[in-house]
Amino acid sequence: MTGRAEARVxxxxxxxxxxxxxLRPSCDDDPAAADRRVLDLYELWKAYFLxxxxxxxxxxRCAVFTPDAAHPFVAEAQGYGMVITALMAGADPDAHALFDGILRHVLAHPSVNHPDLHAAQQDADGRDVGGRDSATDGDLDIAYGLLLAARQWGGGHNSHDGHSDYDYEALAMRRIDAVxxxxxxxxxxxxxxxxxxSGRYDEVSRTSDWMPDHFRAFRAATGDPxxxxxxxxxxxxxxELRARHAPATGLLPDFVVDxxxxxxxxxxxxxxxxPHDGDYHWNACRVPWRLGADAVTSxxxxxxxxxxxxxxxxxAATGGDPGRIRSGYRLDGTAYGDPGSPAFFAPFAVAALTGDDGERERAAAQGWLDALWARMCASPPDPARAYxxxxRLQSMLVVSHNYWVP
Incomplete structure (x- = not known):
């Protein structure tokens, strides 16, 4: 695949x-050094998971492969892929074509309930499985990726079969309205x-779907109040949840009911x-990244x-050592998971970007950010763990100041 349009951002x-x-990581000597770290991880991500x-x-077609998920191709991963490739344009000459390849996969698999939403799961043969309906987080990122693409490349470029152009903005509007x-x-x-x-699930929400920067972008794009x-x-x-249920930690649960x-x-x-749906588990671990991305951009x-x-x-809980961040916490801060997962420590680096008030506190925040960044850069990704x-890659894009809201 080769790209055809130059990136505007x-x-x-x-x-x-x-x-x-x-803040910025100070352990790399200049922003370009941090950029190289991100680019290195991106190249491995492509090799392992595209x-x-x-x-x-x-x-x-192109699709993000998820060996660690219930099925080889899931909506969440395709949304990640569209956001990542749009943001990497300008460094990767193939980014535009890769984006369109993932988009082609998404458009080939509409939800059974709405044609402008994505069927959340496909098997190794490319067949929709698991109900053929949608997952909100995937659609949010797909819509956001389309807005990034519209800003990055305009109206799209000719598809590989030579029959169509993608109007990214129009596709984004349709998906945003469907969401x-x-x-x-x-x-x-x-x-x-x-x-x-529906039914009892109609009053359940997943905190990792709470993406404030996406909601702002959708408001700006559509004008819908x-x-x-x-x-x-x-x-x-x-x-409210932090005040009532986690005043000492600020942690949010995977799922909220009622x-x-x-x-x-x-x-x-x-x-x-x-059983950990009410804890800070494998969904909510993304909250510091999702809320942090909004904090630094808005x-x-x-x-x-x-x-x-x-x-x-x-x-405070780790004594400033990112290696002690565990993969699961009760909302009171009691740890129960193993240490070492990038899905848990990388999002905290995005949160650390916001620094703190006061000279001493800000210096401590800078040291914490630097320690987190060093750990994020210390080892290659596991080819068996796409999530x-x-x-980690998207957290590094934010921490290196390469993230933006269309």
């Missing part, structure tokens, strides 16, 4: 400034689990995935306060 240009006071051609369902119609609760304005959510309501609903609930009752709370046990005091609290707690690699 090339990787490494640091063309979109972050909020005032945002499939193309027959391995991805046909000529001209609002099918994956946002009409009363609470909280994200639902997917376009299939309901996205302001979505943003405020999520940030308000995040604050969202329509007026008294939302952490899942009391297994609601969807595991400067919103609500997300900045949330991630600063998380960062202070993590630094960890995707979270």
């Amino acid at each position: 090339p990787f490494g240009a640091h063309a979109v400034p972050y909020a005032p006071g945002t 499939r193309s051609g027959d391995e991805a369902g046909g000529r001209g 609002m119609e099918c994956e946002v609760h009409p009363t609470t304005r909280l994200t639902k689990l997917g376009d299939w959510s 309901r996205w302001d309501e979505v943003l405020d609903a999520h940030l308000s609930l995040a604050g 969202t329509t009752s007026g008294e939302p709370r952490p899942a009391p046990g297994q609601v969807l995935e595991s 400067g919103d005091a609500r997300t900045r306060a949330a991630v600063r609290g998380l960062s202070r707690w993590a630094r 960890e690699a995707g979270v």
Whole structure:
């Protein structure tokens, strides 16, 4: 595959400034050194997890392979791939073609419930499995990736069969509208689990789907004021959950239940995935990255306060050693998981970007960021763990100041 259009916001240009006071890793001698670290990880991510051609369902297609998921191709990973390749344009001459290849896979697998949403799972033969319905996090990132592509490349370029152009903006608008119609609760304005959510699942929300920067981008792109309501609903609930259930840590649970009752709370046990659905587990581990990305790009005091609290707690709980971050915590900070997973330590580096107030506190935050960055760069990804690699790479894109909101 070869790219055809030059990037308007090339990787490494640091063309979109972050909020005032945002830190940078100081352990690399200049921003270009940090960029090289990201590019090295990106090349490994491509080699380990991108499939193309027959391995991805046909000529001209590309898809992110997930050996650690329930099925080889899942919506979450395709959303990651579209965001990553759009942000890496300018450094990777193939980024545009790779983006279009993943988009081609997504468009070939619509949800059974709505043609502008993505069927969440495909098997090794490219067949939709697991209900053929959607997962909200995948659609949020796919829509966001399309907005990035529209800014990056304009209207798209000729597909490999020579028959069509992709109008990224039009595709983004359709998907954003479909997300609002099918994956946002009409009363609470909280994200639902997917376009299939009904009955008792209609009042369950997954905190890793709470992506404030995406909601802001959707509002700007569509002019739809309901996205302001979505943003405020999520940030308000995040604050309430921290105050009521995790005042000492700021941790959020994987899943929140009773969202329509007026008294939302952490899942009391297994609601969807595991007995740890009410803990800071393998979904919520992304919260410091998701909220932190918004804090550094928007400067919103609500997300900045949330991630600063998380960062202070993590630094204190580990004594400033990222190697002690565990893969699972009760909301009171009691650890139960093993240490060492990038899915848990990398997002804390995004939170650490927000620094702290006061000279001594800011110096401590800088040291914590540097330690996290060094650990993020210390070892290659595990080829068997696409989820960890995707979270780490996207966290590194934010930490290196190569992330931006379209």
